[in-house]
Every structure is written in structure tokens, then in C-alpha cells.
Amino acid sequence: MRYRLTFITGVAVGYVLGTRAGRERYEQLRKAAQRVARNPAVRNTAEATALSGRKAASKAFDTVSSRVGDRLPDSMASRVRSLREDRAPEDDDWGTSNT
Template sequence: MRYRLTFISGVAVGYVLGARAGRERYEQLRKSAQRIAQNPAVRNTVETAGQTGREAAVKAVDAVSAKVGDRLPPAVADRVRRLRAGNGRAQDDWGTSNT
């Protein structure tokens, strides 16, 4: 309950501050965020973090599947097979690219 109340109060404060700032400030923040996202250093860091995360996920899947064996649900077992077939570089379903 405490976390829910904190979240709701954060949303309320964000809404009030956002409403006071107006559309002009929103556009400034949006352009600034786009500039940061398009920075090559940021893109490289994000890609490196993504690769590290994928590698860690593959190691975790291997460790879990070695301990659990054939008791995995069919959906999870299919995903594990796809990860292993692609050497951990399987395409995700989140609409993102691996570039």
C-alpha cells in the first residue's frame, strides 16, 4: 500500500508540474531527449548494455535449464531452444533492433 501511495503521489506531482510547464517546455525536453538518444556514445553504451544483458540471460537460461531439465513449461522450452539455436542473439519481440 505504501508503494502504491508513493506512486500515485508521484504521478500527481508530475502531472501538476507538467501542466504548469506547458507545451513549450515539453517540446524542449523531447528535443533534448532525442539529441541524447541519437548521440553515438549513448547508442554504443546502450548496445553494449543490451549485449551484456543478453549474454547474462543466456547464461541464466543455461543454468536454470540444466537444473530443471524437462520440467520446463513448453513455452519456456521453445524459447530456450530458440536462444540456443541463435547463440543468444535471438530477435526479441519488443520492436527494437539489434543495431
């Protein structure tokens, strides 16, 4: 899915940059992109993806810091400890909406 979205984005950007259709066609494309961005289904999917990404990053952070933390130089180990202590709780509702 990520590659398909990247491809579509690349095609759209290439078309906008390479077209000779002018400002009118650019405005049509911009308005269509704004409609898609405002769509509640798209917004909810983006928020759910961001939430799962944060969870995966948190899990990876825990795994890497627990396995490598003892072998790091003292300066890096103290930084890892401070990041662990400053981390937000996992059940926060940052970025979620009621749409």
C-alpha cells in the same frame, strides 16, 4: 546506475506532467531528450548493455534449465528443449551498429 537513471527519468516525467510551463517548455525538453537519444555514445552504451543483458539471460537460461529441467513436468521440459534448440548463436551481431 540503474536507480539513478530511473530517478532522473521519474523526475523528468513528473516535471513534464506537473508543470504549468506549457507547450514551449515541453518541446524544449523533448528536443533535448532526442539529442541525448541520438548521441552515438549513448546509443553504443545502450547496445552494449543490451548485449551483456542477452548474454546474462542466456547464461541464466542454461543454468536454470540444466538444474531444473529434469524435475519439470513433461510439457514444460519439452518447451525448454525447444527453446534451447531455437536459440540464436551467441556471436550474432543483432542490434549492433557501426556508429
